[in-house]
Amino acid sequence: MTINKTVIITGANSGLGFECAKTIAKANQGWHIILACRNTNKGEEARQKLIAETLNQAISVMELDLASLQSVRDFVSIFQKSILPPLHGLINNAGMQVLSGLEYTKDGYEIAFGTNHLGHFLLTNLLLENLQTPARIVVVSSGTHDPDTIEGKFNKPLFLGAKQLATMANEKEMTGIQRYATSKLANLFFAYELDRKLKGKNITVNAYDPAYVPATNLVQSIKNPFARWMLRASTGFFKLLGVVSSTPDVSGGAIARLLLDEKLEGVSGKYFQILEEKQSSKQSYDTKIASDLWEDSLELVGLN
Ligand SMILES: NC(=O)c1ccc[n+]([C@@H]2O[C@H](COP(=O)([O-])OP(=O)(O)OC[C@H]3O[C@@H](n4cnc5c(N)ncnc54)[C@H](OP(=O)(O)O)[C@@H]3O)[C@@H](O)[C@H]2O)c1
Secondary structure: OOEEEEEEEOOOHHHHHHHHHHHHHHHOOOOEEEEEEEEEEHHHHHHHHHHHHHOOOEEEEEEEOOOOOHHHHHHHHHHHHHOOOOOOEEEEOOOOOOOOOOEEEOOOOEEHHHHHHHHHHHHHHHHHHHHEEEEEEEEEEEEEHHHOHHHHHHHHOOOOOHHHHHHOOOOHHHOHHHHHHHHHHHHHHHHHHHHHOOOOEEEEEEEEEOOOOOOEEEEEEEEOOOHHHHHHHHHHHHHHOOOOOHHHHHHHHHHHHHHHHHHOOOOOOOOEEEEEEEEOOOOOHHHHHHHHHHHHHHHHOOOO
């Protein structure tokens, strides 16, 4: 199979990103896969594992720390100088949460909003000129963004506007899970606004919810052992409440489907939970909030 197109997957060294990369590598449809990771040692380990498991060598690692705007700019500049097949896919998968205490990115922005939204916002905007059509962009959000679902009721996303979210100084303003869920709501405003801006350009943008996947590091690395135990032990209880849970291979594989599936050609501006197209929260379709977020984000990342 000729390797004739490149896809970048952020946060591909573990969890859903890793499984997504594995599915793409196994599908053997001519993709060169870039694992965009903040820790290149972990990235290299993942690359070796992927090659061993899929026998596909068309995989490389590039350093990308989404919590540093300079790192995002460096990543894009190195990518632009590299000799790789043309870029046809971008999967914004990386994500993190800090449940207690406020932490900040290298640029001084609240870390969940700064990493999950602003880092990807800058990355995507800088890469737009490199995307060759037809192209697909996938934005990994989370069901926690929707206050009309059980996860959302528990997480209580609260969109206060980009500048207030980015510069939050008082821990009491929002809890850690609220900040995470709100950053995932920002992912949706971003995906839908980007889709509107790219209409007619043969670049699709879809958003994705992997459902609740307790086996990945996002849940396993929660520092408070009681909270971690609670989340693991509650999986059966969550199910009774109607929370959909999944495994990294199923939910990571379904991210890959949004890149690979011929039936999804031209499908854009949609939201999928694993394989099923769904409606996201009512607020996520608010075009005024989305365009304000876009303008403020341009300013916050220094693109205006
Ligand atoms: N697991 C769930 O239940 C669930 C539910 C809904 C949505 N999601 C979303 O699914 C996506 C993948 O998460 P996961 O569950 O697979 O968790 P995961 O295993 O922790 O993977 C997250 C990935 O993001 C990377 N990352 C974190 N901060 C980064 C930064 N500053 N720069 C670059 N990469 C960074 C991590 O790198 P390191 O290994 O270096 O930390 C890791 O590779 C996230 O967007 C998450 O919000 C997950």
